[in-house]
Amino acid sequence: MPAYAYEVAFPQKKDLSLVSNGIFFVGKVDKHESLWINGQKIQTQKNGSFAESFKLNPGDNTFYLTNKKKNVIDKYIITSLSPSKSSSNLVEFPIQECTTNTDNVILRSTPENFGMNRLGYLPQNTDLQINGIKNDFVRVYLNKNLSGWVPSDSVNPELRDVNPVGEYKGEGINSDNISETYKFKFSKNLPYSIKFDNNRLYSEVYNVAGYTDETFHSVIELKPPYCYSAKMKDGELSIKLPKVDMTSPKIIIDAGHGGKEPGAVGCMSDLEKDLNLKAAKALKKELKSKNYKVLMTRNSDKFVSLKDRVNYAKDKKGVIFISLHMNSIPEYANPNTHKGSETYYYNEFSKSLAKSVQLALTKSLGTRDNGIKQASFAVIRPTEYVGILVETAFLINPEDVEIYKSKDYYKKVAHGISKGIENYLKQL
Secondary structure (H helix, E strand, C coil), X not given: CCCCCEXXXXXXXXXXXXXXXXXXXXXXXXXXXXCEECCEECCCCCCXXXXXXXXXXXXXXXXXXECCCCCEEEEEEEEECCCXXXXXXXXXXXXXXXXXXXXXXXXXXXXXXXXXXXXXXXXXXXXXXXXXXXXXXXXXXXXXXXXXXXEXXXXXXXXXXXXXXXXEEEEEXXXXXXXXXXXXXXXXXXXXXXXXXXXXXXXXXXXXXXXXXXXXXXXXXXXXXXXXXXXXXXXXXXXXXXXXXXXXXXXXXXXXXXXXXXCCECCCCCEHHHHHHHHHHXXXXXXXXXXXXXXXXXXXXXXXXXXXXXXXXXXXXXXXXXXXXXXXXXXXXCHXXXXXXXXXXXXXXXXXXXHHHHHHHHHHHCCCEEEEEECCCHHHCCCCCEEEEEEEEECCCHHXXXXXXCCCHHHHHHHHHHHHHHHHHHHC
């Protein structure tokens, strides 16, 4: 520590500009010292950690850090910027025909980059009917009661005269020891959506001639773990269901962040990537002691992209995917009101695993139970595995710091998550 024994972990810069109406300061102070920010005495925990939030006025905001003798020991200038305004008006036009110009174009239910609004993934050269534009998305006609949206730059800039309606050619099932694949053949690539509900998989293919409202429907009964993959290629919608022994499923542990990506920074200057890796190793040890098959997306402090984490889990035929993280908050929020553990899921069939892990983890750690939440994190979006993301505790909350600094923290994390997985499997 410097001559005056304190350290600010956030803000990390003393001259900072951001679009926000608030800012928090977190860090640690030596037990023999006291700290004031703009005349307000900062309360610390026994370990010296502190967290305090302040409102920001438009423009420059100056924060003076002073000691108990009221001497200025540091100065921060935080500039609050006004958010930019963009047009969001819907512009409608007569139906035009076009095609997608790349693979895996996300068909969304609303004109927003919002993970929860995904309907399906369209291959290149999928014929579409479009009749509006909003927020850099074009509106796609699916049937008289339903529209979808794709990014405007994902369709060919030159519209062409095509017949957007296709024909249904038949279906079949391929089965082997690894998987069962349902195939639905159409005359060309068409927009489609997939929905999981009550252990059934509902698929709809749009703009199909001869069907009510030009929409083809299919329903497939699923068995645990309810995973699947779906894609449209060369006019064929294939839905693959893996055959899995759920008495000993392969588990992938994902230690969040790593290498050049440190993640959040805690009051005590702890880096999230390091804590995630320690928790992941402890969990692996716990699971292997119970004879589970376990793999990790990273075993050391290295950077692994989100895409590579997902591809690794798919390539290794992972069935359960646990992504470990430590929580943080936006700079305008109050760190003292954000504490505890929470677990995220994306696919509905992952919800029961999230519930089971959240219950067992908070019981083991003694953290506040913030419940489970649905969110669109890239590593838990795939339908090929049952994926959850666990935020074990808040890095910037002084009370949670006491928990994750305790000597048996990692053992308790491992025990709680392992118990949650075990209880989940018993329910299937």
